[in-house]
Amino acid sequence: MLKRILGSYSQGKRGPLLICSTGLHGNEWAGVNAMELLLQILEDELVTNPTFTFHGKLVAIAGNLPALNVKKRYINCDLNRIWSQRNFDNPGNEAEFGEMMKLKEVIDDLILEWGGEDVYLLDLHTTTAKGGIFSLPTTEVESIKIAETMHAPIILGLVEKLNGTMIKYYAGRTDAHITALVFEAGQHDDNLSINRAIAAVINCMRTIGAVAADDIENRFDQLLIDYSRDLPKMANFLYGHHIAPDDHFVMKPGYLNFDRICKNEVLANDRYGEIISKYEGMILMPHYQTQGDDGFFIIKEVESHQII
Ligand SMILES: [Zn+2]
Missing domain, CATH: 3.40.630.10 (Zn peptidases)
Structure with missing residues (x-):
């Protein structure tokens, strides 16, 4: 125990x-x-x-x-x-x-x-x-x-x-x-x-x-x-997708943390349709589990301490 x-x-x-x-x-x-x-x-x-x-x-x-x-x-x-x-x-x-x-x-x-x-x-x-x-x-x-x-x-x-x-x-x-x-x-x-x-x-x-x-x-x-070695040293948080109950959120398969994503890329689907990225950046913590209400986060690499 x-x-x-x-x-x-x-x-x-x-x-x-x-x-x-x-x-x-x-x-x-x-x-x-x-x-x-x-x-x-x-x-x-x-x-x-x-x-x-x-x-x-x-x-x-x-x-x-x-x-x-x-x-x-x-x-x-x-x-x-x-x-x-x-x-x-x-x-x-x-x-x-x-x-x-x-x-x-x-x-x-x-x-x-x-x-x-x-x-x-x-x-x-x-x-x-x-x-x-x-x-x-x-x-x-x-x-x-x-x-x-x-x-x-x-x-x-x-x-x-x-x-x-x-x-x-x-x-x-x-x-x-x-x-x-x-x-x-x-x-x-x-x-x-x-x-x-x-x-x-x-x-x-x-x-x-x-x-x-x-x-x-x-x-x-x-x-x-x-x-x-190949990952950004520092990145800023840009966006977080919140999953509401009964959203039927489904992340597109295959995303790894720090995968680069384009603006307008389809990242997931829910009952409202496609969830499209408003940003160019990298994906963090894509939701591939049954519990929790954070769908995914988008981050952007920065050169120095530019805290937003
Ligand atoms: Zn944890």
């Missing part, structure tokens, strides 16, 4: 608190597996590297436990779209509202214990379509700085666009300083997604000063570097 706190690592030295959340979507097990392996890698490091020093604390947590148990994105509703003060004050009866309140209590306690400063929240996900390796920072400089070390395309503006996500809530907290971002490690069932998630967390631990660059061999980092 999966526990809410998958594990933690600390040597009792001062430093940042890094909370890695996994499985907010129950069909995304790669993050869970990655954190269990990484915690073991950290435990083993001292055996071969007696001078290994870890500053601060790493805590790995699991999100939607009932959905993870049945490997579904969610039971009643998307746990990563309901984080709001209104829902905390008056949570619904759906399974995910209970999960949100339990998750929030665990994370809030960790933040409080750390004094609300030097706190980082890295939310690990995977995608249905292949090729989905990217990071989603907030507009905060520190968040973008961490994303830049993850050797994966950085998508700007999507965190701001999506309402009710966990990291948007925590990044917006005014009573604590929390640097938050999302890392998408690849396709749900691709075993390499586990390795890429491990590599991203190690890079994050280095950037925030938890571990020195020489410690913990990051043997999976080359996977990220190789995979991202």
